[in-house]
Each structure stands twice: as structure tokens, then as C-alpha cells.
Amino acid sequence: MGTYRPARPLRRVALLAIAAALPLSLALLGAPPALAEDPPAVTQPATDVPDSSIRIGTVQLQQPVWLTVEQTQQINAAAAGAESALTQSLEAAGLDRARASHISSAVIGDAAIGTAVGATAAAPIASSGALIGVVAGLIAGLPFAPIGLVIVPVVGAALGYAMVAAPFAALGAGVGAAVGAADGLLNSVSQEQPANG
8 A cells, every 4th residue: 555644735835935925024124114195184073063063974953952962062073083084084095185074074974864764764673673572571581570570671672673773774874875975976076177158
């Protein structure tokens, strides 16, 4: 028959890879770091939003009565931070500041609208998820009666609703962001072109 000889091609391949990569790594160590020609400017979040309004991208709403001023400021700061980060990314991709700001504002605003539409569209289906969560909560809370029959069904209903509504809201946000990007790109392009006439 023959004798068994262990295979060593993996070791040979590893040695060849190291030998091939060594000159490249030595060349990269001696190279100076690459510098950007003009780094994108840091844009500051908008602070001109009054305390009685919520501004998310292009959407501006009056503060609901159930939100405090601090919560409204937190929502505005988070939306402005997301808009600022998107603007910086678009500037780094080569867009000018005004166009990048316009596109990011449209993307963030339309994503918020899409999220609201998706969550609203999911409400009838998510209600059945909440009902299933209540039944599961009643069964799971039975050993912890009487308090388990109050708390666990509420938690089950919230989880059941959220498990169904969250994907619809995420889908709505994605569609809204895509619509906002297209709207921002098309509107900023049409504003830059001179009118014939």
C-alpha cells in the first residue's frame, strides 16, 4: 500500500504569503501618511429652533403638551446631530456645504415621516401582536398571581406590538430616507440650473 504522509501545503502557503507581503509592508512603513486636500468643515447643529417646536430635518412641529421643554431640546439636539453627521459625510464625499446641508435635511425629515407612516400602517397588524402578547403574558404571569396578572400581560402587549410595528417603522424610515435623498438631490440640482426664458 504505502505510507501515510501528512499534508503540509497549508504551511507552505502561509510561508509564501508572508514572504510576498514582507516587501509590501516594508514599503508601506516608509511611506508618508496620506493627507486630505481640504477636510470637511465641522457643521454645528442648528440652535435656532425655539423651545416650543420640534425640528427633524425639513419637518417642524409644535411641541406636544405631554413633552417637557428638556425632552423637546433633546429631540432637537439628536435630530440636529444626525443631520450634522450626514452633512459632514456628504461634504467628505465631495458635495459643497449648501447642497450637502439641503440633502441631509431632506433625508432626515423624510425618514421621520416614513417612520411615522410605517408605524401607523402597522397599527392594525400590530394590534393582533399585542393581543397575542396579552394572552402570553396572562399565561406567563399566572404563577406570580395577583401582581403577575397585571404586569406581565402589559409587558407582553407592549412587546407583541413592538415586534410587529418595528419592522414596518424601519421599512418606512428606509423608504422615507430614499425619497428624501432623491428629493434633496433633485431639488438642489434644479435650484442650481438657471431658468431659460
